[in-house]
Amino acid sequence: MKNKIALLALVSLCSATVAAFAADLNGTITASGAFAIYPTVVAWGDAFHKKHPQVRFDISAGGAGKGAADAIAGLVDIGMVSRDPDPSEISKGIYPIYCLHDAVFPVVSDKNPALRALLRKGVKKRTFISMYVTGKVTNWDEVAGTDIDKPVHLYTRSDSCGASASWAKYLGDKKQEDLKGVGVYGDPGLLETAKRDPLGISYNNFSYVFDKNGKVVAGARLVPIDSNENGVADMDEIFIDREDAIRAIENGRYPVTRKNYLFVKGKPTGLVKEFMKFILSDEGTAVVNQVQASLPVTKAERVRILKDLD
Numbered sequence: 245m246k247n248k249i250a251l252l253a254l255v256s257l258c259s260a261t262v263a264a265f266a267a268d269l270n271g272t273i274t275a276s277g278a279f280a281i282y283p284t285v286v287a288w289g290d291a292f293h294k295k296h297p298q299v300r301f302d303i304s305a306g307g308a309g310k311g312a313a314d315a316i317a318g319l320v321d322i323g324m325v326s327r328d329p330d331p332s333e334i335s336k337g338i339y340p341i342y343c344l345h346d347a348v349f350p351v352v353s354d355k356n357p358a359l360r361a362l363l364r365k366g367v368k369k370r371t372f373i374s375m376y377v378t379g380k381v382t383n384w385d386e387v388a389g390t391d392i393d394k395p396v397h398l399y400t401r402s403d404s405c406g407a408s409a410s411w412a413k414y415l416g417d418k419k420q421e422d423l424k425g426v427g428v429y430g431d432p433g434l435l436e437t438a439k440r441d442p443l444g445i446s447y448n449n450f451s452y453v454f455d456k457n458g459k460v461v462a463g464a465r466l467v468p469i470d471s472n473e474n475g476v477a478d479m480d481e482i483f484i485d486r487e488d489a490i491r492a493i494e495n496g497r498y499p500v501t502r503k504n505y506l507f508v509k510g511k512p513t514g515l516v517k518e519f520m521k522f523i524l525s526d527e528g529t530a531v532v533n534q535v536q537a538s539l540p541v542t543k544a545e546r547v548r549i550l551k552d553l554d
Contacts, residue, residue, distance in 0.1 A: 270298030271515050277311015277324030278406050279431035280346060280449035281504050283537040285324055288523045291531050295522075299515065307430070309404020312338070315507040321516050323507035326406025326449065339511050341520055342549060344504040344538040346450035347493050348410045349483070350467040351435060355442040359465060361388035366470030366477035369499075373415045375445070376400070379424050384443070397444040399437050402427030410502040411447045439463035450489065451537035458486040458536070471499050486536065493539065504538060517553060524550050 275285055282305040289301035308325045315323030316336050329340040350372070352359065367387060374381035375398060381387060384394045400423045401408045408420035415423075428434045431452045438446035445467070455461050460483070468477035480497055483489045492498035512520050522528050524546045532540040541549070 269296040269515060269518060272300040272302060273322065273516060273519055274302045274320040275311075275322035275324055275506075276304045276306055276314045276320045277322075277507075278308040278326035278504065279305045280308075280326040280406060280451050280538065281324040281344060281506075283451055284344060284532055284535050285322075285506075287531050287535045288519075288528060291527070292519055292522050299519075305430070307401070307403035308406035308409070312507055315509055318509055321508065324504075325507050326504045327409040327502060329505060329507070333507070337509050339508045340505040341508065341512070341524075341553075342503050342541060342545065343506050343523060344532065344541065345493075345501065346504065346538045347489065347498055347501045348407050348414075348447050348449060349453050349489075349500070350469065351438045351446050351448050351453060351464050352467055353439050353442045353444060354463055354465050356384075356444075356465070357392045357394055357442060358384040358388035358390045361390050362467055363465070363477055363482065365389065365475060366468035366481055368470045368473050369415070372469075376411070376423050376425065377415050377418055394443055397441050398425035399428055399434055399441075399444055399446040400425035401431075401434055402429045405431075406502065406504070407431060407447060407449050410500060414500045435461070435464065450493075450539075454486040454489070454536075460484060469499060471497070490539065512553065520553060521550060 282303065286303055289303060293299055293301065308327055311323035311325050312333055314320040315338060316333065329338060350367070352362065356362065365388065371381060371387055375387070375396060382396055384390060384392060384396055387396060404420065408423060412418040412420050412423050428437045431449050434446045435448045435452050438444045453460060453464065453466060460466055466483045468481040470477060471481060480492055483492070489498070493501050508516060529540045532538060
C-alpha cells in the first residue's frame with residue numbers, strides 16, 4: 245500500500261512539474277515573411293500552442309523580403325525567409341536558423357499551346373536566361389521549337405521574395421531585380437496568373453505547386469528543366485506529383501533548390517528559443533511531414549543547429 249501511495253505521489257509530482265513548466269511559457273510570438281514557409285510555421289504554432297496553451301502566435305505571409313526587414317527592424321520576433329541570408333543582414337544582427345528546404349519550379353497553364361513539346365523536350369537553362377534575363381526569347385516557338393507563333397507572357401514576383409532570389413540565382417547568379425516580366429504579388433497570385441493565361445509562364449515554390457493529394461495543382465503543369473541539355477525531358481526531369489519532386493530534390497538532380505530560414509534579431513532566448521527547440525525536435529519534424537509544404541532538415545543538421553542555440 246505504501247508503495248502504491250508513493251507511486252501516486254510521484255505521478256502527481258511529475259504532473260505538477262509538467263503543468264508548472266507549461267504555465268511558465270506564456271506570451272505571444274510574432275512572425276512574418278515568406279509564403280513558402282508560412283503554412284509550416286502556422287502548423288508549428290498550432291502544435292506548440294497545444295503543448296503550451298498560454299502561448300499565442302501572430303503569423304502573416306508577405307514575402308521573404310518583408311520577413312527579413314521586419315526582423316531587422318524588431319517589428320516581429322521571427323522573420324520567415326526562403327533564401328540564404330545576405331551578409332548585410334547578418335551585420336545588422338540577424339541570427340538565421342536553418343529550418344526547412346524546398347525548391348522553385350517553372351510553371352505554365354495546362355492550356356499552353358506548346359505544352360506537348362515542352363513536356364517532350366524540356367527547356368534548357370540558357371533558354372530560361374534568354375527569357376527572364378536578356379529578354380531575347382519572346383515567342384513560344386523559340387522556347388519549344390513549335391510552329392504556333394504565340395508570344396510568351398512572362399510573369400515574376402512584384403514583392404521581394406525567396407522564390408525570385410532562388411530563380412534569379414539559378415539563372416547565372418542574378419538578383420530579383422534582374423528578372424524581366426510582369427510583376428504579380430505573392431506566390432498564390434503568381435501561380436493563379438500563370439494558370440489562367442495559356443501563354444504565360446511563372447515560377448513557384450514547392451509548397452504551392454502540389455495539392456493536398458500530392459499532385460500538381462489543377463490547371464498548372466511544371467515545365468521540365470533539361471538539366472543535361474540532351475534535348476529531351478528525361479523521366480527524372482518530369483514531375484507529376486510531390487514524391488517525384490522530393491526524390492529529385494533529395495538526390496541533387498533538381499537544380500533550383502534552396503534552404504529556408506527563420507531570422508531572429510540576435511541569438512534567440514526565452515520563449516522564442518523554446519519554440520526554435522520545438523520545431524527542430526522530432527515532434528517538429530513530424531509536423532513538417534504532415535503539412536507537406538516543405539522538406540525537413542536532416543536529423544544530423546538539427547542536432548548541430550540545436551547545439552549552436554545553447
